[in-house]
Amino acid sequence: MNKGSKLYEGKAKIIYETKDKDLVIQHFKDDATAFNNLKKAKVEGKGVLNNRISEYILTNLAQCGIKNHFIKRLNMREQLIRKAEIFPIEFIVRNIATGSLTKRLGIPEGTVLEKPLLEYCYKNDELQDPLISKDHIFSFGWASKKEIEEIDITTLRINDLLSGMFRGIGIKLVDFKIEYGKAWNKDSEKKEIVLADEISPDTCRLWDIKTEKKLDKDRFRRDLGNVIQGYQEVARRLGIMPEETNISEVNFGKTTSIKFKKK
Numbered sequence: 518m519n520k521g522s523k524l525y526e527g528k529a530k531i532i533y534e535t536k537d538k539d540l541v542i543q544h545f546k547d548d549a550t551a552f553n554n555l556k557k558a559k560v561e562g563k564g565v566l567n568n569r570i571s572e573y574i575l576t577n578l579a580q581c582g583i584k585n586h587f588i589k590r591l592n593m594r595e596q597l598i599r600k601a602e603i604f605p606i607e608f609i610v611r612n613i614a615t616g617s618l619t620k621r622l623g624i625p626e627g628t629v630l631e632k633p634l635l636e637y638c639y640k641n642d643e644l645q646d647p648l649i650s651k652d653h654i655f656s657f658g659w660a661s662k663k664e665i666e667e668i669d670i671t672t673l674r675i676n677d678l679l680s681g682m683f684r685g686i687g688i689k690l691v692d693f694k695i696e697y698g699k700a701w702n703k704d705s706e707k708k709e710i711v712l713a714d715e716i717s718p719d720t721c722r723l724w725d726i727k728t729e730k731k732l733d734k735d736r737f738r739r740d741l742g743n744v745i746q747g748y749q750e751v752a753r754r755l756g757i758m759p760e761e762t763n764i765s766e767v768n769f770g771k772t773t774s775i776k777f778k779k780k
């Protein structure tokens with residue numbers, strides 16, 4: 518599949534056109550950002566690992582009936598996906614309190630929530646992805662009631678499936694963020710809602726069940742060190758990258774050029 522021109526560049530990924538108007542290529546960069554771009558660094562090998570981990574997770578979800586944009590992995594950093602018109606909403610599910618939930622509402626870190634908590638944020642970098650209510654979504658036409666009903670059900674199902682998947686490899690799924698879009702379905706000749714973007718240690722909080730060691734982007738956000746080793750551990754436990762795999766192309770273990778920018 519030949520790569521066409523760049524359609525969009527985000528903080529961690531680039532989207533390229535293909536000859537097929539309904540398909541695009543998603544390229545995973547090594548760039549890591551936190552606190553809405555305030556903290557930036559290159560984490561070498563992150564793009565390669567996220568490409569693999571997201572491929573694995575989205576393939577498994579598809580096998581459980583969760584429609585998503587993933588078609589196939591093309592190489593170390595790229596995957597072919599269905600082109601989707603992304604809802605400007607981040608869907609966050611929380612099982613354990615941490616991160617912005619503890620900061621915003623003072624809920625003690627590590628509190629196990631009685632049931633998964635679903636939050637919505639408006640995808641807007643300039644406004645720093647603010648938390649919104651369903652009424653904001655409907656008032657401003659970001660999605661319809663029917664669409665949100667369908668997405669809420671799918672999102673909670675994804676939480677159940679992923680929680681089980683990670684529990685099986687000794688990891689707690691603390692929380693995660695997902696995105697959805699509308700993509701063309703050739704068979705039904707209609708647009709349908711699909712899970713889009715990525716699911717990886719960039720977009721989930723993953724703690725080792727026994728030690729509660731963080732195996733996700735919080736290692737970067739909180740300067741805990743060994744960022745790539747956390748991602749590698751997730752990939753290894755998922756069976757994607759056995760320990761003996763030689764990934765010499767990628768220089769793992771280095772986090773370079775961290776920059777702090779004043780607002």
Ligand code: TMP
Nearest residue numbers: 615616617618692693694719720721722
């Ligand atoms: P938060 O506690 O910072 O609101 O994050 C909740 C979850 O969403 C956590 O798993 C990290 C993920 N997340 C993203 O994927 N992208 C983001 O921009 C933010 C802020 C969080």
Ligand code: ASP
Nearest residue numbers: 528550551552553554555
């Ligand atoms: N979206 C945030 C940023 O770009 C990253 C994060 O905290 O995950 O800074």
